[in-house]
Amino acid sequence: MATPPWAAPKPKTTVWQRLLITASIVVGTLIVISAAADYYDKHHLVEGNGYPAHSITDGAYRATTIGGSLTSVKAYLGEPESVQRHEYGNGSGGTSTSSCIYYSDLNGNTGVYQFCFDNGTLTSKAKY
Numbered sequence: 338m339a340t341p342p343w344a345a346p347k348p349k350t351t352v353w354q355r356l357l358i359t360a361s362i363v364v365g366t367l368i369v370i371s372a373a374a375d376y377y378d379k380h381h382l383v384e385g386n387g388y389p390a391h392s393i394t395d396g397a398y399r400a401t402t403i404g405g406s407l408t409s410v411k412a413y414l415g416e417p418e419s420v421q422r423h424e425y426g427n428g429s430g431g432t433s434t435s436s437c438i439y440y441s442d443l444n445g446n447t448g449v450y451q452f453c454f455d456n457g458t459l460t461s462k463a464k465y
Contacts, residue, residue, distance in 0.1 A: 391418035392443040398450045398464060405459045407436070410452055414440060417452075 350358075393414050401410055411417070417438035427433040437453040453461045 391416065391441055393440045393450055394443045395464075398440075398462065401452065401459070401462060403459050403462070407438075407454045407457045407459070410454075410459055411438070414452075 397414055401413065417440055419439045420436060421438075422434065422436040424432050424434050433456055435453070435455050437451055439452075440450040442448045442450070449465045451463045451465065452459055453463075
């Protein structure tokens with residue numbers, strides 16, 4: 338009597354077939370992880386320093402010294418999360434500018450770092 342097709346014994350896989358299947362799964366997993374890491378880097382990190390966009394560490398805040406230029410501070414810290422700019426009469430017929438830039442805390446705290454400039458020079462900084 339013939340064995341029905343649904344009851345036929347399954348063909349056995351060889352060791353090489355099992356190794357090939359395992360290697361394929363490992364390589365596929367590595368490709369997916371690599372693609373996810375590249376996506377994260379392109380969409381969430383500032384180029385160069387590896388920190389999340391618009392975020393700084395407390396050490397970077399402390400290392401930024403009063404008297405530095407707006408350009409040098411932004412070069413060191415990266416682009417800020419937000420900027421406030423003001424122009425006003427300086428009393429001698431000219432205008433002066435004042436601006437503050439803001440960064441979030443890299444450690445995920447709810448604090449904000451503020452750096453304020455008068456005519457492009459860092460005059461104050463605060464952590465809230």
